[in-house]
Amino acid sequence: MMKRFATLSLVVAVAACSGGKSSSNQASETQPDTQATQPAAQATQPAAPSGPMTTPAWYKKDDATKTVSLDITAGATDANNHWNFNGGTHGDIAITVPEGYTVKIHFENHDPAMAHSLGIVAQTSGFGATMTPTPAFPGAVTSNPTSMTAATLPGKSEDISFTADKAGNYAMVCFIPGHAATGMYLLFNVSSDGSAGVQM
Ligand SMILES: [Cu+2]
Known part of the structure; x- marks a missing residue:
């Protein structure tokens, strides 16, 4: 301004x-x-979050076991008609995990009205209305991720685990048709220099 x-x-x-x-x-x-x-x-292409690296309560890193545990909630707030992850939309939260770490995600759906899913993809912007639910890492996607009736339903949860074995820039998306396209995605980075945490 x-x-x-x-x-x-x-x-x-x-x-x-x-x-x-x-x-x-x-x-x-x-x-x-x-x-x-x-x-x-x-x-x-909104600007990537450039704030300081923080460790909110929902991000826990254990260097002894090389594990990052994330608590991710769909519909955590009513932002974007509940189509958000931990209140974030349009890549306005960036999660960074170190390369080689196991990532454990506890995914809960608090949206009262809509099923959601969670997957990590190599694409970071320009999401189409429908997306092929191919995760960037084996296991990095919840079950039935494109189904409005069989993905993670309101009030339900699912746990997934994968190894972030290749550094790069990824996104955490919802695969339900139209959701990522209308902003239901965060940025997900795998660092080669050990940096870790959450930026907003
Ligand atoms: Cu969704």
Whole structure:
């Protein structure tokens, strides 16, 4: 907001100084361009969370057993019509686990009305309305992940476990048709340098 305001002031100042016709034309062309580009970019690829690495109560790491345990709740809040993981949507939470660690996820569905699922995929944005439920790691998906009647139903839970054996950027998605496309995904990173935790 500050940046855009500063740019506007600068444009006005330049136009005022030169007073020339070409200058004011230039100014009016530049402004709408900038405004049109910014929202489009945010809709397709929101900026990854860049906050400090934290360890909320739902993230536990045990270096002795090289295990990260995650408590993930679908519909933890009413954000995005309950289509969220621990309240996060559109990749606004980034979970990072060290490469080679076993990841144990306890998944609960607190959405009163809708089945949800959880899987880790290599894709991190641009999710289609329907998705092939192929996890990035063997075992990194809940059962019947695309089914509105047989995925993890309201009030139910499921536990999955997998080895995060390849560093990279992944996403945690819901495979029910339309859910990831409308924001039901978090970012999931596997670090090669041992970094671990949660950023928002
Ligand atoms: Cu869902």
